[in-house]
Amino acid sequence: MAYQVLARKWRPQVFEDVIGQTHIARALQNAVKAGKVAHAYLFSGPRGVGKTTMARILAKALNCSEGPTPAPCNRCAPCQEIAGGSSVDVLEIDGASNTSVEDVRELRETVKYVPFQGKHKVYIIDEVHMLSNSAFNALLKTLEEPPPHMVFIFATTEPHKIPSTIRSRCQHFQFKRISRRDIVNRLNYITAQEAIKMGEAELFLLAKGADGSMRDALGLLDQALAYGGPQVRQEDLLTIMGVVDRPQILEMIQAIQRKDASKAMGQVRKLVDQGHDLRQFCHELVEVVRDLLMLKISKQPEALVECPSEELEELKALSQGFSLEELQWLFSIFSQTHEEIKNFFYPPFLVEMAVVRATRIHSVEPLDKILEKVLTLEKQLQHSAETISAPSSTSSSLTSPPSMVQPEVGMSPPPQRSTSDHLGPNPGHNEASSEVSPLDRSGQWQKVLQGVKEKRPYLASYLDRGVLMSLTGEELVIGYPKASSFFIDLIHKEENLSLITSTIQECFQKTLKFKVLLVESLPDMERSVHSSKADIHPVVKEALKILGGEIVDPKP
Ligand SMILES: [Zn+2]
Numbered sequence: 202m203a204y205q206v207l208a209r210k211w212r213p214q215v216f217e218d219v220i221g222q223t224h225i226a227r228a229l230q231n232a233v234k235a236g237k238v239a240h241a242y243l244f245s246g247p248r249g250v251g252k253t254t255m256a257r258i259l260a261k262a263l264n265c266s267e268g269p270t271p272a273p274c275n276r277c278a279p280c281q282e283i284a285g286g287s288s289v290d291v292l293e294i295d296g297a298s299n300t301s302v303e304d305v306r307e308l309r310e311t312v313k314y315v316p317f318q319g320k321h322k323v324y325i326i327d328e329v330h331m332l333s334n335s336a337f338n339a340l341l342k343t344l345e346e347p348p349p350h351m352v353f354i355f356a357t358t359e360p361h362k363i364p365s366t367i368r369s370r371c372q373h374f375q376f377k378r379i380s381r382r383d384i385v386n387r388l389n390y391i392t393a394q395e396a397i398k399m400g401e402a403e404l405f406l407l408a409k410g411a412d413g414s415m416r417d418a419l420g421l422l423d424q425a426l427a428y429g430g431p432q433v434r435q436e437d438l439l440t441i442m443g444v445v446d447r448p449q450i451l452e453m454i455q456a457i458q459r460k461d462a463s464k465a466m467g468q469v470r471k472l473v474d475q476g477h478d479l480r481q482f483c484h485e486l487v488e489v490v491r492d493l494l495m496l497k498i499s500k501q502p503e504a505l506v507e508c509p510s511e512e513l514e515e516l517k518a519l520s521q522g523f524s525l526e527e528l529q530w531l532f533s534i535f536s537q538t539h540e541e542i543k544n545f546f547y548p549p550f551l552v553e554m555a556v557v558r559a560t561r562i563h564s565v566e567p568l569d570k571i572l573e574k575v576l577t578l579e580k581q582l583q584h585s586a587e588t589i590s591a592p593s594s595t596s597s598s599l600t601s602p603p604s605m606v607q608p609e610v611g612m613s614p615p616p617q618r619s620t621s622d623h624l625g626p627n628p629g630h631n632e633a634s635s636e637v638s639p640l641d642r643s644g645q646w647q648k649v650l651q652g653v654k655e656k657r658p659y660l661a662s663y664l665d666r667g668v669l670m671s672l673t674g675e676e677l678v679i680g681y682p683k684a685s686s687f688f689i690d691l692i693h694k695e696e697n698l699s700l701i702t703s704t705i706q707e708c709f710q711k712t713l714k715f716k717v718l719l720v721e722s723l724p725d726m727e728r729s730v731h732s733s734k735a736d737i738h739p740v741v742k743e744a745l746k747i748l749g750g751e752i753v754d755p756k757p
Contacts, residue, residue, distance in 0.1 A: 221379035230271035246376025249414025264319030378413030680720035
């Protein structure tokens with residue numbers, strides 16, 4: 202007997218065998234059971250996920266001599282004819298090669314006749330989006346007044362190309378990409394039946410190459426069998442699929458983790474010598490980095506990372522050695538390289554540079570830690586400036602160019618020192634404030650600031666960047682200008698909010714509502730304090746440069 206390709210031999214014959222699309226199978230079975238089959242269906246989804254297979258099973262369910270039944274027998278003449286593609290009542294039309302209006306007119310002629318032996322006439326039009334506009338119009342006429350025995354099933358990978366007039370007359374089912382795990386399970390079953398020897402790693406590799414398509418998975422398996430016989434080896438699969446083997450990818454990741462640039466460069470050289478496609482290599486690196494990220498952030502990574510269980514453990518261990526920020530960097534480095542490589546004259550150079558960059562990323566600190574450092578630095582600078590300079594000079598005299606401390610005629614006098622100057626982390630610094638917000642007459646807010654500062658100095662400095670907007674017996678409101686809006690997010694962190702509210706409670710002996718707002722404009726006094734601060738502190742400017750912020754309206 203002639204060899205039958207696996208995809209054909211193992212084509213599902215009943216609804217239950219179509220993997221990954223149970224939601225659709227169940228809906229169709231229920232419709233058949235209830236006698237509520239629509240006149241037109243639209244099956245959309247990626248290639249090779251079971252659209253035409255499902256269409257044929259539906260045709261059998263409708264025309265089986267025991268039917269209509271949700272479980273076609275697959276033994277009667279109609280079932281066998283449909284499976285073999287020879288049924289006169291079930292017509293499969295390739296939309297790609299029958300695109301003209303004449304083809305559809307011909308089809309409309311045949312629609313009029315009652316089914317020859319079955320109960321329904323079923324038209325399965327594959328790649329229906331390829332039909333011409335006039336063909337769609339002709340089809341529409343039939344769909345508007347469908348004969349009772351007729352069922353259309355349209356299959357397409359591009360549903361958006363189908364006119365809405367047609368789409369609105371169809372019941373639309375969206376087929377999903379098949380998960381790797383589902384493909385592996387099905388392959389496992391088929392290989393056992395076919396006496397093909399294949400390990401878990403090989404099954405996953407095949408499923409990966411199939412990219413969500415069962416048909417492609419079986420096609421690859423056919424190729425592997427033709428190449429190496431019934432014992433499918435990983436090397437054979439790698440050769441057929443043209444992918445870099447997993448150990449080499451993991452070695453590269455390990456070299457990056459150890460910041461071993463020369464080892465990583467050696468890996469690139471090896472890949473080039475082996476004739477690998479470097480774009481594919483970047484693709485696979487990105488995928489592994491993504492998996493490492495998932496393993497770090499997800500509590501149930503098994504659902505998100507599809508790989509053999511043995512490798513999952515290996516990846517978990519590897520992910521421990523990276524911070525989240527590092528992985529995000531790696532992701533962007535290699536996805537960018539993957540994109541740029543298309544137009545680059547010599548891809549190995551680009552990959553080498555990417556790898557060097559990857560080995561040189563230092564652990565990136567979270568934003569609030571960086572801010573904390575900047576603010577501490579600023580306070581230290583200010584403090585030392587105050588200590589060195591004469592009492593009469595402003596604190597900025599050491600850090601600003603002369604033009605900035607000598608006001609021109611007509612300009613406002615140098616701003617008064619803000620309260621924040623007194624909230625630095627230096628223990629010897631005078632804490633009492635001479636400048637308080639007019640709203641804070643009893644000094645309660647200053648008390649809160651002081652209380653917060655004792656527990657978490659950097660948080661006090663965030664708060665101090667805001668302006669007291671309202672202080673009543675009910676609530677305490679702090680406002681931030683747009684340029685400092687990032688402080689709002691930092692303050693809104695749960696651990697910060699709870700510390701602030703508990704401190705407020707300690708100071709006021711009661712619970713007040715604490716609110717943080719973004720404000721368009723600040724009260725005059727406060728604004729001058731803030732803008733002058735930006736003027737006189739290069740550190741702030743530097744911080745804004747690093748953090749990408751901007752100073753809004755520096756001169757009121
Ligand atoms: Zn049957």
